[in-house]
Amino acid sequence: MLSEEKTNSEVGSIVEILNPFERVRKSCALIATKYAKHVKFNEEGLKQFVETYFPTKDAIEELKLTTMNKSVLPFKFQSIDHEINYRVLYGLLQLGSGFRKLLHAKVQRGAADTIVRGLINCLVHENIDIQNLGVDMMEHVAESNFQIEQNFQFPVKEEVPHEKYSVIKVQQDSALKSFAENIKSVLKECSRKLRERMCQDFAQFVRKMLQEYERKKEKGTNDVKDIGPAAYLVNQLVNVFPNSLNDIAQYKTDDGEVTVYLYKKAQLIVSELYINIKDQDPLFDFSDINDLTIFVDNVIPATLVKAGVLEIIDENLKHKIEEGTFIKHGSTQEIELRAISIYATERILEVANQPPLSAGLNAVHIDMFLWGDLGKREGFRAHQRHATIDTLYY
Numbered sequence: 054m055l056s057e058e059k060t061n062s063e064v065g066s067i068v069e070i071l072n073p074f075e076r077v078r079k080s081c082a083l084i085a086t087k088y089a090k091h092v093k094f095n096e097e098g099l100k101q102f103v104e105t106y107f108p109t110k111d112a113i114e115e116l117k118l119t120t121m122n123k124s125v126l127p128f129k130f131q132s133i134d135h136e137i138n139y140r141v142l143y144g145l146l147q148l149g150s151g152f153r154k155l156l157h158a159k160v161q162r163g164a165a166d167t168i169v170r171g172l173i174n175c176l177v178h179e180n181i182d183i184q185n186l187g188v189d190m191m192e193h194v195a196e197s198n199f200q201i202e203q204n205f206q207f208p209v210k211e212e213v214p215h216e217k218y219s220v221i222k223v224q225q226d227s228a229l230k231s232f233a234e235n236i237k238s239v240l241k242e243c244s245r246k247l248r249e250r251m252c253q254d255f256a257q258f259v260r261k262m263l264q265e266y267e268r269k270k271e272k273g274t275n276d277v278k279d280i281g282p283a284a285y286l287v288n289q290l291v292n293v294f295p296n297s298l299n300d301i302a303q304y305k306t307d308d309g310e311v312t313v314y315l316y317k318k319a320q321l322i323v324s325e326l327y328i329n330i331k332d333q334d335p336l337f338d339f340s341d342i343n344d345l346t347i348f349v350d351n352v353i354p355a356t357l358v359k360a361g362v363l364e365i366i367d368e369n370l371k372h373k374i375e376e377g378t379f380i381k382h383g384s385t386q387e388i389e390l391r392a393i394s395i396y397a398t399e400r401i402l403e404v405a406n407q408p409p410l411s412a413g414l415n416a417v418h419i420d421m422f423l424w425g426d427l428g429k430r431e432g433f434r435a436h437q438r439h440a441t442i443d444t445l446y447y
Contacts, residue, residue: 068312072280073287074344076314078399081346084313084389085396088306091367092354092389094397098361103404105360106427113405113412120421123329128176131184133333134256138186140329141255142172144322145239145297150351151442152232154377159229160207171205171236187254191244194237201233209233235445239297246293259326262289263336281341283323290319300446302388313392317447321348324417347398347420350447354390355438356428362397374439382444390439398423 067079085094107113130136149156149164156163162170175183175190182189194200198209208227215221243255252258266285269277277285291299298319304311324345331338347353355374357363365371370386372378380387398419405412427433441447 067314071276071278071288072284072344073291073314073316073319074284074341074346077316077346077395080311080313081315081392081395082399083311084304084392088304088311089389089393091365091370091386092393093364093366094393094400095362095364096400098364099397099400099404102360102362102401103410106422107405107410107412110410110412113410113414116422117414117418120418120425121328126173128173133330134254134260135186136333137256137259137326137330138254139172139176140325141259141322142186143168144318144325145243145255145294146172146236147318147321147350148235148239148445148447149232149442150438150447151379151440151444152229153438153440155228156207156232159227164232167205167207171201174204174206185254188244188247188252191240191247195240195244198230198233198237201236205233205236207232231442239445242296243294250293258293259286260336262286281339281344283327283339283341284344286323286339287316287319290322291316297445302383304385304388304392313388315349315391315395315446316346317348317350317391320345324348324420328417342417343415345416346395347416347423349391349394350424351390351438351441352428353398353420353423354394355436356423356433357394357397359433359436360427362401363393374437377437377440379443380439380441382441382446387439387441 067076067083070076070079107116126139130139146168147165149167153163156167160167171194172186175186175194178184178190180193183193184190194204201207202209207229209230210224211227212222213225215223247254247258250258250261252261263282263286266277266282269285276288280288298316300315300317300319302313302315304313323339324342326337327339327342354363358365365374367386370380370390373380373386380390398416401419402414402416404410405414
């Protein structure tokens with residue numbers, strides 16, 4: 054009874070935290086240090102990781118520069134707000150990682166590249182309302198599977214031989230239909246919620262939220278107490294667009310359920326805006342950017358396992374990953390893979406940022422390094438990732 058009361062107290066205290074980044078840190082640390090039974094954090098692996106990938110201060114400075122570079126795109130935006138729309142939509146639609154193998158088999162590219170292709174096709178559309186990447190574009194693309202096929206260029210329907218007459222071809226839903234439905238679900242929610250708030254696009258919404266933060270900060274209202282603009286924006290994103298961005302899970306324990314906060318896409322959106330927009334508009338130079346955690350999907354857990362920082366101690370989970378068996382969203386196995394990855398990267402930062410390295414790294418640096426650099430290196434890219442398809446969060 055005492056143990057259950059203590060757990061309820063711990064969980065209750067996390068729920069009450071206003072800062073979303075602290076909710077993520079504390080809930081993931083609780084899973085890693087108290088409940089984990091499938092995935093284990095490896096302290097020795099952490100030390101080896103820091104020694105291998107952060108060997109000198111020069112190497113660290115180079116990592117900082119490369120991970121904070123603006124992404125280069127093959128077109129020019131019409132305005133700052135046009136780019137804001139793109140950056141938010143890019144983060145918003147970072148889903149479908151569990152369809153990676155299917156996508157590579159059908160169209161020879163992964164989920165992230167498929168999303169970028171879809172957004173670029175909208176940007177070059179003959180209809181200016183689609184080019185603007187506002188609610189009109191979201192409603193247009195989400196109206197049918199045909200529009201998904203046209204813009205994102207993967208098959209929602211496919212031809213197969215008739216079951217009796219092999220020379221005759223018939224159409225059926227492809228295995229990627231649910232990926233299309235997920236994209237439509239996100240776009241429908243977001244266009245509806247933006248219209249409810251009299252916003253024609255995400256740029257208008259984000260600006261409203263950041264200006265609202267400034268006004269509340271001046272008045273000293275409770276919902277901005279001790280938090281920065283990035284934290285406030287994440288809170289608004291997950292509250293206004295819960296189906297698409299409220300990335301939380303209920304972890305079942307013998308003592309009851311623990312709410313685990315992950316917020317992958319909401320934090321990614323903030324990071325995209327900071328990296329790419331802050332030099333054009335100081336409103337996006339978030340003072341609390343160092344408070345973010347990593348944006349955990351299925352790439353980062355696999356990279357950390359390959360690097361020896363995480364260890365899969367559950368043979369059943371190990372077998373599922375190796376065989377490509379889908380892992381259910383919200384299962385204790387899936388939650389641990391993501392939550393303990395966040396805990397592990399927080400420990401990496403803790404070690405790297407203290408003497409003798411005093412690296413001055415933040416979670417954005419680590420995320421971009423693990424996802425965009427190390428995870429793509431030989432041996433790492435081929436390392437099996439867990440596949441979860443019943444989620445809109447990654």
